[in-house]
Amino acid sequence: MATVLQLPQPTWFIGCGNMGGAIIDGWRAGGLDLNPITVIRPSGTPVAGVRTVASIGDAGFEPKLVVLAFKPQKLDEVAAQLRQYVGNDTIVVSLLAGVELQSLRHRFPDTFAIVRAMPNLPVAVRRGVVGLYGENLDAQAQAQRFVNDLFSALGFAMWTSDEQRLAALGSVAGAGPAYVARFVAALTKAGMARGLTEEIAATIAQETVLGTVWMASANHEDMASVARRVASPNGTTEAGLAVLDGDEHVLDRLIAATIDAAARRGAELAAEARRVEEPARLS
Known part of the structure; x- marks a missing residue:
């Protein structure tokens, strides 16, 4: 019997612009239960069908999955508030263009796993392309399989061997x-x-x-x-x-x-x- 794909409880989206919204739309179209998701955006503007709050302090229990979906220039500001909530059982998925894994690990030293994802907008209709890159994932095979399944639900997902190839994929597919x-x-x-x-x-x-x-x-x-x-x-x-x-x-x-x-x-x-x-x- 096939395992039903589920988002962990809780899942936080920090920011939810065009790309974050496209991912949520794609998961919704794929039949995923979106109840575990809390979107955190300063404007408090609601995301259809998803719990939305204006600050990290209002989000509730510490997350099992965090998706960074804000502008890269906001990284330091957000990391200062988020870091205390990201523990050794949290997976951080970053959509931040150009922000390398080492830079993310510097901001979130205690998190279990960090994965960079470079999706494009057609993930909203599950016809997207998603590049993925993570650290030391051979030792974290379960985390890799989980992230792979989440993004494979949105179209064609592939892991790259280094960040140079991830950047190349993003330059073509993302843009x-x-x-x-x-x-x-x-x-x-x-x-x-x-x-x-x-x-x-x-x-x-x-x-x-x-x-x-x-x-x-x-x-x-x-x-x-x-x-x-x-x-x-x-x-x-x-x-x-x-x-x-x-x-x-x-x-x-x-x-x-x-x-x-x-x-x-x-x-x-x-x-x-x-x-x-x-x-x-x-x-």
């Missing part, structure tokens, strides 16, 4: 939905320029991207093969591909520069969090 959205918007504008209404152009662009990726995935086909099958010799598609492939593969260079920019910002955030300084406790 990727924004870049795909820009491409779909550009395709929509091109359709409108040819006389289509905005509604029709947007629908065509979205369904074309969705259908292409779905077909390639179902057929286990690479994108170069898809492009070759669509483009007839001397046809309309080939004329368009000549623009994308011309000028020394302008599209490839543009995407590479985009990913490089995201990676550089991630490295900057890591350097900021790497500062060795003991956060002062807030009164």
Whole structure:
């Protein structure tokens, strides 16, 4: 008999912006019981179907699982308040972009296990990509299996061997939905320029991207093969591909520069969090 996936009681979400909310939405869609979750956000703005409080002091019993889902720049401020509640039976999962495991361990020295997770927004519909990296997980196999199961419920989850590869995954998968959205918007504008209404152009662009990726995935086909099958010799598609492939593969260079920019910002955030300084406790 298969074991039912359950969140530990209690589970704390510290912050709940777009990504934290997407994870909760995905777990809800997957049928997980969300009753163990308490969301802690200073605004106190309710999260649908989940207990929400404005401060860590109001959260209740010490957590078994903590998900850090706030802006990386808030790490020291939050850690000063949270550290006393994180013990040797707590798993901390960090969604903080660029904040390395060593920086997290410095802030939470007594926690049982720390895992970095790099999800993307489609986890909300359980079609996400999640990169995972943790410390000394060979000795904590049960914690690794538990975290793996939680995030596998949201789509494709994979463990990376080091933080450099986790950062690479985040630069592509984490930021990727924004870049795909820009491409779909550009395709929509091109359709409108040819006389289509905005509604029709947007629908065509979205369904074309969705259908292409779905077909390639179902057929286990690479994108170069898809492009070759669509483009007839001397046809309309080939004329368009000549623009994308011309000028020394302008599209490839543009995407590479985009990913490089995201990676550089991630490295900057890591350097900021790497500062060795003991956060002062807030009164």
